[in-house]
Amino acid sequence: MYEEKRMVDTYEVKHAIHVGDKEILFALDDTKTDYPYMVCNCTWDNPLGIDHYFNASASADYVEMMTEFTDRVQAQLEAIKAERDKITVPLQPFVLEHCIPNDYGESIENKVAVIRPERLRPEYRTADKQLVLATGGFGSHANSRGRAVYTVNLYSGKESRWNREDILGTIKPEHMPDWAKERLKQIQTERQVKQKKYEQER
Structure with a gap:
């Protein structure tokens, strides 16, 4: 070939x-x-x-x-x-048992999603790289033909684009670590402030 x-x-x-x-x-x-x-x-x-x-x-x-x-x-x-x-948080990666499995019939927008370890480079298959807040994109919607899911990494705050199939599921509440809960609150607050500022400037 x-x-x-x-x-x-x-x-x-x-x-x-x-x-x-x-x-x-x-x-x-x-x-x-x-x-x-x-x-x-x-x-x-x-x-x-x-x-x-x-x-x-x-x-x-x-x-x-x-x-x-x-x-x-x-x-x-x-x-x-x-x-x-x-990195100041545990690196042990999240697996399927830590997640509510990815269900294409359910929206994941504004939920904490878990990136599949195999979709990350081997050196980055760690918890800090996996937990993301799904902020939008057609792929985040239920029963969508679109694939794009826009996210914010909970640890780094970096914005990225993934495909819906890159997502293992949403994190089960009992497996959400304390550091992620704190960062989620910070990110949500920052996004709300930006949204209010945007609306006021329109």
């Missing part, structure tokens, strides 16, 4: 490791005798979700570039370790 080559300009990607918020790429263009080996970073943190390549470095020395590649991967791992060290 033909597999399309992944290219970065004229370089063919030979190795790619995604760790944390970046993917590290090692690529080759053997027509460039002066610098056939190239290492760069890639992210998709933009409105269109397209590949954004940056911080490229090229050389004719394979060992030098492979060292650069592994150094960048190691740096990403260290960044994740540092990020985890700052």
